[in-house]
Amino acid sequence: MYREFDLHEVSFILFALRWTLLLTAVAFCGGAVLGLAIAFMRLSRVRIIRAIALIYIRVNQGVPLLTQLFLVFFGISMLGLEVSAFTAAAICFVLNASAFLGETWRGCIQSIPQGQVEAGYALGLGKIDINRFVVIPQAARIASGPTVGCLVYIVKGTSLSSLIGFVELTRAGQIVNNATMAPFMVFGIVGGLYFLLCWPLSLLAGRLERASS
Numbered sequence: 467m468y469r470e471f472d473l474h475e476v477s478f479i480l481f482a483l484r485w486t487l488l489l490t491a492v493a494f495c496g497g498a499v500l501g502l503a504i505a506f507m508r509l510s511r512v513r514i515i516r517a518i519a520l521i522y523i524r525v526n527q528g529v530p531l532l533t534q535l536f537l538v539f540f541g542i543s544m545l546g547l548e549v550s551a552f553t554a555a556a557i558c559f560v561l562n563a564s565a566f567l568g569e570t571w572r573g574c575i576q577s578i579p580q581g582q583v584e585a586g587y588a589l590g591l592g593k594i595d596i597n598r599f600v601v602i603p604q605a606a607r608i609a610s611g612p613t614v615g616c617l618v619y620i621v622k623g624t625s626l627s628s629l630i631g632f633v634e635l636t637r638a639g640q641i642v643n644n645a646t647m648a649p650f651m652v653f654g655i656v657g658g659l660y661f662l663l664c665w666p667l668s669l670l671a672g673r674l675e676r677a678s679s
Contacts, residue, residue: 471648479638482638502571504567607677
């Protein structure tokens with residue numbers, strides 16, 4: 467017997483939205499920290515460090531995120547260790563986001579003309595000061611648009627964590643739909659919430675890209 471779709475069901479979906487936001491925040495912040503390290507590893511003069519970073523990026527970009535979720539969630543359990551759906555999802559999204567952000571930021575850093583670096587040396591600046599005052603500020607401006615775009619990708623990608631049982635926005639919609647059999651109403655609300663999250667970010671990403679060009 468299906469129950470009627472009412473405000474209680476809507477509140478359940480809205481309540482699950484906080485888990486989507488939390489997972490997004492963890493993935494983006496963790497991915498940013500790790501991604502910065504990956505970017506600098508890719509720029510290292512030591513070949514083995516560059517190779518390790520490149521392999522890391524290729525693996526995370528080449529293996530579908532859903533496959534990574536299954537590997538972490540079910541793989542760790544097979545080793546006899548307990549891992550929650552949120553923890554498994556957070557690990558996967560941090561690793562995945564760091565690969566994309568690291569490669570994006572590496573490209574932005576390398577896009578700064580070498581002549582500006584040489585001019586910094588000519589002015590008597592050291593390598594740290596050149597990176598701090600010349601390279602990084604310009605690279606950050608160029609990277610702002612793609613970085614916000616990556617955030618949009620993370621927000622939408624969190625829906626995949628529903629397949630390992632994490633009750634975020636999409637999973638909450640599935641639960642409510644199974645109980646009410648009102649797919650148009652349920653997933654219309656779910657889709658609308660994703661749109662409200664991603665549309666402003668997409669506009670911001672476009673504006674930042676135009677400002678940096």
